[in-house]
Amino acid sequence: MIRAGIIGATGYAGGELVRILMGHKDVEIKWYGSRSYIDKKYYEVYQNMFQIVEDVCRDDNLEELAEQVDVIFTATPQGFLAGLLTEELLQKVKIVDLSADYRIKDVSVYEKWYKIEHKSPQFIQEAVYGLCEINRKQISDKTRLIANPGCYTTCSILTAYPLVKEGLIEPDTLIVDAKSGTSGAGRGAKVPNLFCEVNENIKAYGVASHRHTPEIEEQLGYAAG
Amino acid sequence: MIRAGIIGATGYAGGELVRILMGHKDVEIKWYGSRSYIDKKYYEVYQNMFQIVEDVCRDDNLEELAEQVDVIFTATPQGFLAGLLTEELLQKVKIVDLSADYRIKDVSVYEKWYKIEHKSPQFIQEAVYGLCEINRKQISDKTRLIANPGCYTTCSILTAYPLVKEGLIEPDTLIVDAKSGTSGAGRGAKVPNLFCEVNENIKAYGVASHRHTPEIEEQLGYAAG
C-alpha cells in the first residue's frame, strides 16, 4: 500500500483528493492535515464521510508527516510548500503539490504573478509538471516533486496543446475564455462566495490578467517548440 | 413624501426592503444604515444600485435618524431595537421592526426562545403584529410600533389561519413543514452558507424547535379564539 498524507485535506481540492484516493485500491490515507480543524473528526467537516473516515484532522508538520507516509499531497495556498521544502524532506517522501509553487520554471515570472517571494527556488528545475496526458513519460518512480496543474491551466492546455503542437493555430492568436465553478474560489468564508451572491450569477474576473496565464503560456510554448 | 430610514440596509432583508420602497411613489429613503459599510457607497455593496442610489451607508444612530425621517425600519438582529427603543423615539417616528423583538406578547416566551433578555418590554403590548392580511384594521396612522412577522411565520400563518378560524382543523394537530431559501440565514460570511455547501442541497434544522413556533402559535391562537 502507498501511504499518503494530505495537507489541506478539508479544502475543496483536498476534500476531492480524499474522495479520489479513497477509491484507489493501493492507497491508504494516513494523515488528514487541516490547520483549521485540528483534532476534529474529519467526518465532522465532511459529514458524507461519517463512518467512512474515522481519523481526526492533524496539523501540517511536514517533518513528522514525512516519517509516516510515502507521498505527501499539499493542497495549500501559494508559498506554503516553497516555504517548507527541504532536500531532507524530498529524500524521505515524494511530494505532489497542488499549489502553483513549482509549476513555473522561471522564478521571476512566478514572483511577478503571485506577488510573493519564492523561498526554495532550487527545486523548481527538478519539479515535473504533473499534467499526465502530456508529461506521463517524465513522471517516473524516481520523480520526487510533482507540480500539479491548476484548473484553468488543465482545461486550457489540454484543449489547445494538440492544435499548437500540430501547428494548426498561431499560439499568439489564442484567447482563452474559461469559466470556473465557485469551488475554485476555495472554502474561505467570504461574502462574495455565499450562495445568495453566487447562485444564477456569472462574474468576469482576471480578465487578460489571470495568474494561470504564464503557466499556460509556458506549457504551450513547449508544444510550439 | 414619507421619509424613511433603514437600519441594516445592506442585509438581505434590508436590501429587499430598499428595492420595494424604491418602487413606492410616496416614499423617499433618507438613511441607509449599515454598521458594516459605514461611509461606503450603497451601490458598492449592491452594484445593481449603481447610478440609482448615490447615498453612502450610515451608522445606526436612532436619535439622529429620528430627526430626519417619518418612519424607521429596523432590519436588525434580535435585541437591537429592544436595546435602544425609548418613549422619546416613538414620539418622533414610527418604527417597523423586522426582528422578533416585539412579535411575541409574552416577554418570558420571547426570552426563552431567543435566549436574550428583553430590554424594553414596556412597548410589547403597544406593538401591532404587522401581518396586514390579518391585522390591517389594527394598523392605523396612530400606530407607532409595528412588529413585522418572520418568513416562516408569514407563510405558516397565512396558510393555516383560515382553516383554524373556520374550525376546519384541530390547531393542535398542525405540523408545519416549511423550507426557507439561504437568504433566510442572512448575509454573514459563514462556511455553511457558501454556494458550494448549499447548492443542490437541503438541510433539516430547527426540527420541532424552530424559534418561529411561539409566534405562529400565538397568532393562530387568536384565530382559534
Added chain:
Amino acid sequence: MIRAGIIGATGYAGGELVRILMGHKDVEIKWYGSRSYIDKKYYEVYQNMFQIVEDVCRDDNLEELAEQVDVIFTATPQGFLAGLLTEELLQKVKIVDLSADYRIKDVSVYEKWYKIEHKSPQFIQEAVYGLCEINRKQISDKTRLIANPGCYTTCSILTAYPLVKEGLIEPDTLIVDAKSGTSGAGRGAKVPNLFCEVNENIKAYGVASHRHTPEIEEQLGYAAG
C-alpha cells in the same frame, strides 16, 4: 389607458412582458394570445397570476385583435409577424415585434441568417429598431412598427456602442462572448432544456455564427458611421 394585446403571452418573453406591463399604470392588457393554451385561464399556465389575471388565453387573430387594442406585442417565432403584417393592420394599431423579422434592414441578410423567406419586406425600412437607449428620438407617437432587439444584441450593443461611437476600439477587432440563461431557448419541451441537463452546466453554441451577429454588426455600424 393604452390597450395592449400580446401574441405569444405564455412564452418566457411573453410572460415577462405581461409582468412588466402589469406594473405600468397606463397600460391595460386586453388580449393574452397563446396558440398552445387557447381557452385556458392564463393563471393556469402561470400560477403566480392566480387571482391577478382572470383572462383566458386567446388565439392569434391579428385582424380581430387590431379592433380591440392600441398596441400589439408579438412575442412570436421568426416569420410569424412578417407572414401576417399588412398596411391595414398598421393603420389600426402600433406593433412591437419581439422577433427578428424587422430588426435587419437588409432582407437578404435576414433570409440568409434565419433561413426563411421574408413575407413582407416592404415594412422593413419603416420599422424602428427599438433599443431606446440609442434610438429614443426615432421612437415617436407616429412610429407604427418597432423591431425590439434580442437578448445578445441588447447586451452586446449597449456595451460596445459607446466604445465604437467614440472610436475607442476597432470595430473589426470586437469579439463578443455572451452567456444566456436557458429561458433564452424558449419554453418548448426539449430534452436539452430539462433541469437535469442544464443545471450546473454551461454550453458553447452559435460559436462565430450566432444569428444575432448581423443585428449587432448593423447597429454598431451606425455607431461607427
Added chain:
Amino acid sequence: MIRAGIIGATGYAGGELVRILMGHKDVEIKWYGSRSYIDKKYYEVYQNMFQIVEDVCRDDNLEELAEQVDVIFTATPQGFLAGLLTEELLQKVKIVDLSADYRIKDVSVYEKWYKIEHKSPQFIQEAVYGLCEINRKQISDKTRLIANPGCYTTCSILTAYPLVKEGLIEPDTLIVDAKSGTSGAGRGAKVPNLFCEVNENIKAYGVASHRHTPEIEEQLGYAAG
C-alpha cells in the same frame, strides 16, 4: 466477468446504472438498450461517455438479450417487465427490475396504486425486494428476480426501519416528508421539468397519496412484525 444488459440505458436511472457498473471490476456491459436511440452511439446521448462507451443503443428484445448476458437490468416504466417476463427468461438470466412491477407482494395493491393490470403476477412471490441493507441474506446466487426499491422508499425505509424494528415509534404515527430531485421525474421532454420551471423551485406533489406509500408500508410492516 458478469455480462450485464440494460434496458432503458439512456434514462436517468439507466445512465446512473451504467456509470456505477462501469466502476465494477467484475461487470461488463454488453447491451445498452434504449428504444428512443436505437442504433445511435451511447456517447451521443451522454457525451461524457465519449471514447469510454463505443456501443450503439439497442432495442429491448429480452429474448435475444437473455442469450448474451448473465443479468438484465430493467430501468423501464411500470408494466414493461411484467408484460414480458416468462419462466424461460428467468431460467436463462437473472433480472434486476428498477420499476415497481415486483416490489409489492399484493398484486391488487399494485394494480390499485399504479392503475395498470399486472401481466405476470405469478413471479411476484419469488421476487426479492432488493434493499440489501435489510434483505442481504435473502439475496443469493439462486435469486432470479430482484425488485429494486424506488427513491422515496429507499430513504424512507432505511430511515424508519430501525425505529420501527426496535419499537421506538408507533408505525401508524409515521409521516414521511421526502424531497426528490427532478431526475426522479425522468428524462421525458415535459414543460414542468424544464430548467426555467424547476430551478429555485420546490413543489408539493403526491401529498398523502404518493404511490411509493404501499411499498414503504409493506416493508415497515415486516419490521413491525
